[in-house]
Amino acid sequence: MPAPQASGVTVFLTGLSGAGKSTVADALVARLEAEGRPVTVLDGDVVRTHLSSELTFSREHRDLNIRRIGWVAGEVVRHGGTVVVAAIAPYEAAREEARALVEKHGRFVLVHLSTPLEVCEQRDVKGLYARARAGEIAGFTGVSDPYEPPSRAELTLDTSVTPLEESVARIRDAMDPPSVL
Numbered sequence: 001m002p003a004p005q006a007s008g009v010t011v012f013l014t015g016l017s018g019a020g021k022s023t024v025a026d027a028l029v030a031r032l033e034a035e036g037r038p039v040t041v042l043d044g045d046v047v048r049t050h051l052s053s054e055l056t057f058s059r060e061h062r063d064l065n066i067r068r069i070g071w072v073a074g075e076v077v078r079h080g081g082t083v084v085v086a087a088i089a090p091y092e093a094a095r096e097e098a099r100a101l102v103e104k105h106g107r108f109v110l111v112h113l114s115t116p117l118e119v120c121e122q123r124d125v126k127g128l129y130a131r132a133r134a135g136e137i138a139g140f141t142g143v144s145d146p147y148e149p150p151s152r153a154e155l156t157l158d159t160s161v162t163p164l165e166e167s168v169a170r171i172r173d174a175m176d177p178p179s180v181l
């Protein structure tokens with residue numbers, strides 16, 4: 001008899017630019033790989049280079065980007081894999097579409113990195129907030145484009161007050177299925 005398929009899971013990190021998505025994703029992936037668990041990483045920047053290179057930051061294109069990510073994550077989860085997504089994903093409806101695509105096959109853990117805009121802007125890791133404020137980037141999330149906070153995230157973490165190790169530990173705990181007594 002074939003071994004039962006390990007249950008797949010997607011951790012979906014959403015939040016503003018500079019909220020800590022890539023940093024938390026990298027640390028989480030390192031932890032999972034140290035456990036011997038291979039991980040598929042779908043980081044917004046990388047996806048936009050390889051899978052969504054023709055897309056803009058209009059609402060329609062952002063939604064299409066998240067739909068693609070959700071579909072790929074669902075396919076990996078269908079075969080028992082582990083996925084870590086790091087994308088702004090500013091719209092609730094698109095995040096819920098991604099959830100539905102994944103939950104057909106396994107578990108979906110939505111993590112809202114709720115780091116305040118002021119902190120993200122102060123970090124300005126890529127200098128994009130300064131450019132957005134100077135009017136050089138139109139439709140920049142948090143400055144001139146909306147971010148709808150999730151109404152049903154499995155976990156909400158503000159990285160301005162939560163140490164990286166604690167974020168990783170809390171996400172790792174949330175990944176395990178609830179124990180049946």
Ligand SMILES: Nc1ncnc2c1ncn2[C@@H]1O[C@H](COP(=O)(O)OS(=O)(=O)O)[C@@H](OP(=O)(O)O)[C@H]1O
Nearest residue numbers: 016017018044057062065087088089090139140141
């Ligand atoms: N207008 C605008 N708004 C927001 N972000 C912008 C924009 N233009 C470029 N960037 C850069 O693109 C990265 C976000 O890509 P995502 O694919 O995660 O965005 S989305 O989920 O489709 O909304 C984002 O990366 P992070 O800073 O890592 O979040 C930015 O570097």
Ligand SMILES: Nc1ncnc2c1ncn2[C@@H]1O[C@H](COP(=O)(O)OP(=O)(O)O)[C@@H](O)[C@H]1O
Nearest residue numbers: 016017018019020021022023125159162163164
């Ligand atoms: N506790 C923390 N958790 C995550 N990132 C943090 C934390 N404290 C400071 N940072 C810093 O915040 C920045 C977040 O940038 P990044 O991970 O690229 O964000 P995003 O991928 O959401 O755009 C990094 O420079 C990171 O070192």
